[in-house]
Amino acid sequence: METHNITIVGGSGIVGREFLKILDEQNVPVGKVRILATQRSAGTEIFFRDQKIIVEETNPEKFNENDEVVFLTATSDVSQQIAPIAKKHGSFVIDDSSAYRMDPQVPLVIPEVNASDLEWHQGIVSQPNCTTTPLVLALAPVHKENPLQHIVVSTYQALAGAGGAALKGLRSETKAALEGESKPSGVQPREIAFNAIPQIDIFAENNSTKEELKMLNETRKILSSPDIAINATCVRIPTFFGHALSIWAKFTHPIEPNKAREQIQSMSGISVQDDVKNEIYPTPLDAAGIDDVLVGRIRQGNSNNELMLWAVTDSIRKGAATNVLQIIQEASKRGLIRRR
Numbered sequence: 001m002e003t004h005n006i007t008i009v010g011g012s013g014i015v016g017r018e019f020l021k022i023l024d025e026q027n028v029p030v031g032k033v034r035i036l037a038t039q040r041s042a043g044t045e046i047f048f049r050d051q052k053i054i055v056e057e058t059n060p061e062k063f064n065e066n067d068e069v070v071f072l073t074a075t076s077d078v079s080q081q082i083a084p085i086a087k088k089h090g091s092f093v094i095d096d097s098s099a100y101r102m103d104p105q106v107p108l109v110i111p112e113v114n115a116s117d118l119e120w121h122q123g124i125v126s127q128p129n130c131t132t133t134p135l136v137l138a139l140a141p142v143h144k145e146n147p148l149q150h151i152v153v154s155t156y157q158a159l160a161g162a163g164g165a166a167l168k169g170l171r172s173e174t175k176a177a178l179e180g181e182s183k184p185s186g187v188q189p190r191e192i193a194f195n196a197i198p199q200i201d202i203f204a205e206n207n208s209t210k211e212e213l214k215m216l217n218e219t220r221k222i223l224s225s226p227d228i229a230i231n232a233t234c235v236r237i238p239t240f241f242g243h244a245l246s247i248w249a250k251f252t253h254p255i256e257p258n259k260a261r262e263q264i265q266s267m268s269g270i271s272v273q274d275d276v277k278n279e280i281y282p283t284p285l286d287a288a289g290i291d292d293v294l295v296g297r298i299r300q301g302n303s304n305n306e307l308m309l310w311a312v313t314d315s316i317r318k319g320a321a322t323n324v325l326q327i328i329q330e331a332s333k334r335g336l337i338r339r340r
């Protein structure tokens with residue numbers, strides 16, 4: 001990849017920090033790295049390689065044509081405010097919030113699945129919700145040969161998916177609960193320690209949550225398949241890292257689980273761990289800190305058009321930071337990032 005200046009808005013959060021860690025792990029060449037956040041963390045020092053980066057407060061005047069890549073990983077409101085400004089300066093903007101995901105002018109990209117959509121970007125690229133990515137990555141290789149008709153998915157989502165404050169809330173609630181006390185931290189709609197909450201994001205008019213609708217709408221957009229039916233139930237569980245998904249999928253034609261296993265295994269970004277005779281399957285702890293989506297429990301459903309599987313992923317890696325880095329690398333390779 002060419003060397004680019006990268007500006008990270010929300011870089012003091014857990015996704016931003018993981019992004020810096022991955023740049024380092026993969027020895028990615030980068031130019032100037034800037035980190036912006038709120039006034040709360042302005043002035044804080046973040047170390048990246050041999051650089052000490054001082055966090056700056058975010059405001060529209062902070063952006064200019066030297067920002068070749070702008071990674072927005074703060075809130076949807078911040079994305080809506082900053083993305084048009086950075087775009088105007090000619091920056092390649094990647095948004096990690098839900099602000100632009102369903103905008104028809106904005107590609108929504110998982111590089112292993114639809115990298116070619118980057119070609120029509122107009123300055124802003126969006127990346128999917130952290131549960132959409134593992135769902136689509138696991139099913140896309142089968143769908144390519146045997147189109148999906150219907151998906152029913154239930155998720156088991158870790159607190160990391162709700163940001164750094166949610167991790168602290170889980171820690172404090174768990175400590176209190178182990179001492180026999182109930183001290184809801186307010187980071188979730190209910191106390192989360194030793195609980196399971198069937199609400200992620202707010203409720204929409206059809207009584208699904210917005211998280212559940214993201215899985216429906218984003219999957220259809222990424223796969224360019226507006227007719228796939230998707231019923232999702234998204235649940236927060238008291239784990240720190242690693243989201244899990246229980247997936248039922250119905251395809252147009254009969255499906256053979258061994259063939260599906262091979263197709264899924266051949267997908268870049270997926271690792272299949274599926275040997276039930278030896279009790280081998282992945283758990284959220286196995287996915288924490290790694291880039292691959294892990295898939296197991298691949299088996300036939302009740303009819304021969306149905307497949308059932310289990311997938312786990314680290315929401316802040318492939319669900320966020322890893323996917324963003326892959327988007328930058330792919331766009332750079334295709335010459336889609338303007339040089340200063």
Ligand SMILES: NC(=O)c1ccc[n+]([C@@H]2O[C@H](COP(=O)([O-])OP(=O)(O)OC[C@H]3O[C@@H](n4cnc5c(N)ncnc54)[C@H](OP(=O)(O)O)[C@@H]3O)[C@@H](O)[C@H]2O)c1
Nearest residue numbers: 010012013014015037038041073074097161163164315320
């Ligand atoms: N966590 C995940 O698994 C995941 C996955 C996919 C997408 N995302 C998306 O990524 C974004 C960040 O998530 P996160 O988990 O890293 O959250 P986080 O740990 O809570 O960090 C939020 C970051 O945004 C900054 N911020 C908040 N409000 C801001 C404002 N008004 N102006 C400028 N900066 C602001 C915070 O700055 P301070 O340090 O100053 O507070 C911090 O740097 C969210 O849009 C989230 O939906 C997260």
